[in-house]
Amino acid sequence: MNAIDGNNAAQFLALHDRRGSSSALSEAGAAALRHGGLPRRDVEAWKYTDLRPLTALAVSVAEAPSEAVLATANGLLQGLQLDMHGLAGVARLVFVNGHAAPSLSLLPDAALLSVQDAPAEGSLAPGAMAALNATLGQGGAALRVPGGVDAGRLLLLTLGVGEGDGAVTAHPHHRILLEPGSRLSLLEIAAGHGLYVNNPVLEVELRNGAHLTHVRLQDEAVEALHLSTVRAEVAEGGSYDSFSLALGARLARHEVHATMSGRGAEVQVNGAQLLDGQQHADLTSVIVHKAPACNSRQTVKNVLSGRSRAVFQGKIVVERIAQKTDGYQMNQALLLSNEAEIDTKPELEIYADDVKCSHGATAGALDDDQLFYLRSRGVPVVEARAILVRAFLADALGLIDDEVTRGVLERAVDASWDRRSSDE
Amino acid sequence: MSTVLTINALHAKIDDAGTDKPILKGVDLVVPPGEVHAIMGPNGSGKSTLSYVLSGRADYEVTGGTVAFGEQDLLAMEPEERAAAGLFLAFQAPIELPGVNNANFLRTAVNAVRRARGEPELDAVAFLKLARAECKRLGIPDAMLKRAVNVGFSGGEKKRNEVLQMSLLRPRFAILDETDSGLDIDALRIVAEGVNALRAPDFSALIITHHQRLLDYIVPDHVHVMSAGRIIRSGGPELARQLEAEGYANLIAEAA
Numbered sequence: 001m002n003a004i005d006g007n008n009a010a011q012f013l014a015l016h017d018r019r020g021s022s023s024a025l026s027e028a029g030a031a032a033l034r035h036g037g038l039p040r041r042d043v044e045a046w047k048y049t050d051l052r053p054l055t056a057l058a059v060s061v062a063e064a065p066s067e068a069v070l071a072t073a074n075g076l077l078q079g080l081q082l083d084m085h086g087l088a089g090v091a092r093l094v095f096v097n098g099h100a101a102p103s104l105s106l107l108p109d110a111a112l113l114s115v116q117d118a119p120a121e122g123s124l125a126p127g128a129m130a131a132l133n134a135t136l137g138q139g140g141a142a143l144r145v146p147g148g149v150d151a152g153r154l155l156l157l158t159l160g161v162g163e164g165d166g167a168v169t170a171h172p173h174h175r176i177l178l179e180p181g182s183r184l185s186l187l188e189i190a191a192g193h194g195l196y197v198n199n200p201v202l203e204v205e206l207r208n209g210a211h212l213t214h215v216r217l218q219d220e221a222v223e224a225l226h227l228s229t230v231r232a233e234v235a236e237g238g239s240y241d242s243f244s245l246a247l248g249a250r251l252a253r254h255e256v257h258a259t260m261s262g263r264g265a266e267v268q269v270n271g272a273q274l275l276d277g278q279q280h281a282d283l284t285s286v287i288v289h290k291a292p293a294c295n296s297r298q299t300v301k302n303v304l305s306g307r308s309r310a311v312f313q314g315k316i317v318v319e320r321i322a323q324k325t326d327g328y329q330m331n332q333a334l335l336l337s338n339e340a341e342i343d344t345k346p347e348l349e350i351y352a353d354d355v356k357c358s359h360g361a362t363a364g365a366l367d368d369d370q371l372f373y374l375r376s377r378g379v380p381v382v383e384a385r386a387i388l389v390r391a392f393l394a395d396a397l398g399l400i401d402d403e404v405t406r407g408v409l410e411r412a413v414d415a416s417w418d419r420r421s422s423d424e
Numbered sequence: 425m426s427t428v429l430t431i432n433a434l435h436a437k438i439d440d441a442g443t444d445k446p447i448l449k450g451v452d453l454v455v456p457p458g459e460v461h462a463i464m465g466p467n468g469s470g471k472s473t474l475s476y477v478l479s480g481r482a483d484y485e486v487t488g489g490t491v492a493f494g495e496q497d498l499l500a501m502e503p504e505e506r507a508a509a510g511l512f513l514a515f516q517a518p519i520e521l522p523g524v525n526n527a528n529f530l531r532t533a534v535n536a537v538r539r540a541r542g543e544p545e546l547d548a549v550a551f552l553k554l555a556r557a558e559c560k561r562l563g564i565p566d567a568m569l570k571r572a573v574n575v576g577f578s579g580g581e582k583k584r585n586e587v588l589q590m591s592l593l594r595p596r597f598a599i600l601d602e603t604d605s606g607l608d609i610d611a612l613r614i615v616a617e618g619v620n621a622l623r624a625p626d627f628s629a630l631i632i633t634h635h636q637r638l639l640d641y642i643v644p645d646h647v648h649v650m651s652a653g654r655i656i657r658s659g660g661p662e663l664a665r666q667l668e669a670e671g672y673a674n675l676i677a678e679a680a
Contacts, residue, residue: 368482373519376479377533377589378507378540387532391523 008040008055009033009132015061016135028124029134039128046128048311048343049282053251054197054225058166061136062097062196065161069096070103073159076191077104080157085408087187092155097196098138098170101159113151113184118142118175125201125231126257126286133171133201133229140172140200145210147179153404154184158200160192160224167225169197176202178210178238185213187405191248195223204232206240208262213241215405217412218281220248229255236262236291243400244271245409246281247416253282253311260287260294260322268297272396274413275308275340276420282311289322289352296326301396302333303389304340305420315347318355325350327357334392335365336385382421389417427492428597428628429455429478434489436477447473449653450489455597458625462639463632464664465650466672471632472516474650475601478630479513480506493597507533508540512595514586516602521573526585529573530555534592558591562618580611587618598622598629604638616641636668651676 007013016022016030038055039046065073073096082088091108093115094101100117107115120137124130145151162168178184190198198220206212212232220226226249232240244254258267273281287296302310312331333342346359366388374384393413400406436448447470455461465471477484478491480503491498493509501509521529535545546554552569559566564584574582583603590598603615619629619642631642639647639661647663648655651672656679657663667675 369519370521372481372503373515373521374529374533375503376481376507376513376515377529378504378537378593379532380504380536381502383532383536384504387524387529388521391521394523 007034007037009037011059012132012135015059023120023137025120025122025124025134026137029131029137032124032131033135038132045284045313048313048345049253049280054227057197059169059197060166061138062099062168062170064099065096065101069161069163070101072161072193073101074104076159076161076193077157080189080191082155085404085411087155087404087408090153090155092157093141094157094159095140095170095172096159097161097168098158098172098200100141108151108154112145112149113154114144116142118173120173122203125203125229127229127255129199129227129253129255130201130229130231133173133199136169136171137173138171140174142175142177144177145179145182145184148181150183152185154186156186156188158188158190158198160190160194160196160198160220162192162194162196162221162224167195167197169199171199171201173201174203175205176212177205178207178212180208180210183211185402185405187215187217187408189217189219190226191219192221192224194221196221197225197227199227201228202230204230204240206232206234206238208235209237210235211239211241213402215242215400215409216244216254217409218244218246218248218252218254219412219416220252222248222250224249226252228253230257232256232258232267234258234260234262234265234267237264238262239266239268241266241268242270243409244269244283245412246271246273246275246283247412249281250278251280253284256285258285258287258296259290260296261290263291264293265291266295266297268399270297270299270396270399272301272303272393273310274303274393274416275310276305277308278306279308280311282313284311284313286315286317287327289316289318289325289327292322293324294322294326296328298329299396299399300331301393302331302342303336303392304333304342305336307337307339309341309343311343313345313347314359315349316357318350318352318357320351322352323354325352325355325357327355329359331361332392333363334389335363386417386421390414426457427454428457428494429453429630430492432490434474434477434491435487436473436484437487438473438484446487447484447653448477451653451655453648453655455628455630457596457628459645460619460623460629460631460642461646461648462644462664463630463648463650463655464634464667467634469650470653471650472601475513475599475630475632478599479503479511504536505540507593508537510596512590512593512598514583514590514598514600514603516605518574518582518586520575522575524573526571526573527552527555527569530569530589530592533589537593555592558588561621562588562591563614564588579606580608583607583611584614587615591618591622596626596628598627600629600631602632602634604633604635612638613641636664639664649675651679
């Protein structure tokens with residue numbers, strides 16, 4: 001299917017055609033894929049991330065999960081040890097291979113947060129993966145927090161279970177609407193087992209003064225592919241405060257398209273990527289300042305071992321009307337092996353004249369003096385390295401205000417790091 | 425007589441922008457248990473290099489000689505093994521570890537050393553109790569435990585943090601590398617008291633310093649003068665006072 005001249009999305013389009021009835025959104029996605037296929041590396045936005053691991057797979061769209069798949073998913077859910085963090089009783093929506101799994105979910109109080117099935121509809125979100133999501137769209141959850149309500153915490157758990165030949169692919173499409181002055185803290189965890197492709201889209205709409213905290217833990221199975229897209233629109237005085245931690249999957253890309261459309265809005269797209277072996281992870285963001293006096297903040301840290309490769313593409317667009325913009329972007333990489341690689345592409349497109357935008361990037365190895373200091377105090381070299389890696393990540397993870405959520409990510413980092421160190 | 429440290433004809437070099445630069449050119453030194461020795465000498469004489477070579481820093485290459493630590497071949501050991509065996513280096517310029525909490529760092533170090541010595545590890549509560557008691561004894565505010573290691577510490581606080589580490593790790597041999605540099609008299613006294621409190625038949629120390637001042641507070645059993653990578657003169661505490669009065673020039677000229 002990965003013909004050089006043919007359309008590299010042909011097998012996805014065949015799956016689309018076979019499904020028969022289709023929404024306008026789905027047709028729009030299919031039309032985009034028919035026109036250009038999935039992007040190759042000659043497309044600027046995909047210069048550093050090669051989708052051939054995806055196009056080379058024999059794919060299917062995941063069926064509603066069987067009892068056996070649900071049992072595996074339940075095992076994965078237990079593996080997250082939510083109780084350890086006091087999260088076992090917190091409202092959660094569980095999706096298995098892109099399908100809602102009510103038996104594993106715990107619905108929130110409807111007065112605080114309403115959950116409905118969201119059919120795949122609306123406009124096509126930007127980016128090739130969103131087009132693929134639309135083409136094979138499964139719909140998902142539509143969440144709404146009423147005006148002025150603090151809905152507390154919600155877990156969104158997406159579990160992938162791959163089995164048999166080829167790769168099942170999941171294309172859930174979730175929506176979150178926060179009415180004026182409301183708040184929600186969303187913790188999204190992606191995990192799984194076997195070979196599968198998780199390609200979710202999340203649409204976020206934040207009305208005036210609404211605040212969404214969106215923390216993602218991408219801890220997919222080692223063989224899995226994770227390709228996700230977030231589109232967020234933030235109205236006056238609202239904030240989309242996000243953190244994305246990439247630990248798993250052999251190929252991952254998280255794409256964020258965030259627009260501040262009202263005065264004084266704020267967007268944070270922070271993250272960390274901790275990779276090893278042949279892993280490849282990409283954090284790509286496009287942040288658009290469309291109104292005056294908005295802030296955007298980005299701190300992204302990468303810790304790269306083995307032959308892993310991390311990509312950070314951060315574009316900030318400041319439209320002419322967006323005076324008094326404050327933009328900050330920082331990308332740092334700790335390279336723990338000679339074969340690891342970081343590709344960083346900051347892009348600032350500024351059309352307003354009264355703005356403050358800064359960006360920076362650093363890449364380096366562990367500091368020998370720090371390592372020696374720890375070792376001279378009796379700390380074995382493996383442990384000393386782990387301490388310094390955690391310290392490097394600390395100021396990124398420290399951007400997560402909520403202690404419980406931060407604890408979940410810190411523990412995931414520790415577990416991931418311990419797993420790697422014991423492989424050495 | 426048994427010794428804790430025996431340095432024999434030690435030679436070491438550093439790679440200085442691609443060319444070998446010999447720094448230690450045959451150091452001989454014996455420190456028996458329970459004794460405090462001071463090494464004095466002008467800048468560039470190799471004093472700090474000696475401390476780094478003894479603690480196992482990688483930038484220095486030993487090109488000759490031996491160092492015995494008790495019965496062990498010190499030069500064959502990793503830095504962490506040296507620490508576990510009871511060697512401690514108080515750094516001239518303590519390293520900052522942003523993002524590493526001082527209490528966690530101290531506990532990790534103490535437990536690593538305890539583990540290596542076959543002693544049970546301390547849990548967080550037991551450790552904090554011990555650390556607070558040491559802080560109190562040394563006159564160190566225990567707020568220092570909550571900060572990132574050495575980050576934003578004044579020069580004096582960094583040195584006091586070194587002394588705190590030393591007290592907690594209970595070495596049998598401590599090297600203090602210019603610990604007095606940049607200290608006011610109060611900080612100097614705290615550092616000196618920290619060392620004096622450890623003085624015991626099974627504790628020895630090597631104090632590297634420029635000035636006689638610290639040696640007023642920690643009175644050494646022996647004083648050695650280092651110049652151009654060798655020890656050129658050894659004597660009692662009076663040698664330090666003589667140097668303070670006369671400077672190094674005469675001694676160096678004599679040795680040449």
